[in-house]
Amino acid sequence: MKVERRTLWQIFRVPLVLGLLSLLGLISALVGDGGYDVLSWVTLGTPLAVGGWYWLRRQARSGR
């Protein structure tokens, strides 16, 4: 079983993107209403959707 070791960038790039999206969402709804609110729903909803999808999906292949 040989699996290559991942770099910090490879490990954290997805969490980083999700974190930045969350931050954008938390701030945008404070800045204004209307479009800013919609932006916050989309950006804060993304980590939610990603977490939920990976958690609840049926496993395609058996675990490593």
Place this chain on the structure above:
Amino acid sequence: MNVKLWFLIHKWTSLICTVFLLMLCITGLPLIFHEEIEHEFGEQLVAPEMPADTPAANLDAVATAAKQQRPDDVIRYMFWDPANHPHQVLVIMASALDAPPDEANAVIVDERTAQVLDTPPPDEGFMHIMFKLHVDMFAGLPGMLFLGFMGLLFVVAIVSGVVLYAPFMRKLDFGVVRKQRSPRLKWLDVHNLLGVVTIVWALVVGFTGTINTLSQIVLYIWQQDQMAEMTAAYKDLPPPDQIGSVQAAKAVSLAAVPQQKLHLIAWPGTQFSSPHHYAVFLKGTTPVTSRLLQPALVDAVTGELTDTREMPWYVKTLFLSQPLHFGDYGGLPLKIIWTLLDILTIVVLGSGLYLWLGRKSTVARRVEEVKSGGLIEAVES
């Protein structure tokens, strides 16, 4: 990197705060929707229908109506909340100006007719219990500060968790949840996945919660600092025997402050004012400016403006921490997202507890588990 040290930090900060954080997450759920719940289940008080351009009554008449309703009480505050309670002024009265701060007898007056609409009893019931548990566990300021400290531990637990995420994920793809090996491995993966996607939200809600627990301390500092500066000329004067018109104070304040929406008027001698002033707190209309209250201090005898200043940074920080903690600033969809993120956080806390309780083991083995991406346990089971 010292995985063992970070593991121990993560373990102990989590262990201390988890039970309280679970309580906060669960009691927080209904609180996200407190406006909707009160709207749906509470006795909904609606001011009578009148033409939309009906002007507001003289505030002195509003004050007189409240005093006639409760002749033995004094007025402490008037509140406005037109979004949720249009045309209503909430008058908060107490048996004396120096009665305990939580003594609050409410009289609701129609802003246009100065007629008393209702005298609601003190808060009780389910939502009040949830609120008190969430804010101070019925233990007053010490309880509040204790929960604030739990919030800080939660922040440390999150940060140390992120550090441990790196060695754990060295050989794993993002999002992997190994469901077939063992329950422990599955929940370890779920704990890591849900923890890492909720990091920023949990950090912000946790930290702003801690800031909110400092509200009484912030209020005290503001009184000693900016309020004392603004009212320095009155420092050695005895409190006035007779106070003048609150309507005049409102008019003077609206002329002096750019923000034009009334939020609160604090009577002289209350927590939010000096013994000599009406403190009129005004706010703006955008999501940010509607949180940043600005007080105008009006001499309660002469009716003249003494001073008005923007709040200092520490009060602004507190004001802006409130929406970021409550999630009430982006409509119903944001509240639903808040709820789901809260539920994911409950899963992270619960799975963390499960992983700790799960099996007797040594720290060395746990550290190996982190370093190997969970496989050391899976191989055995």
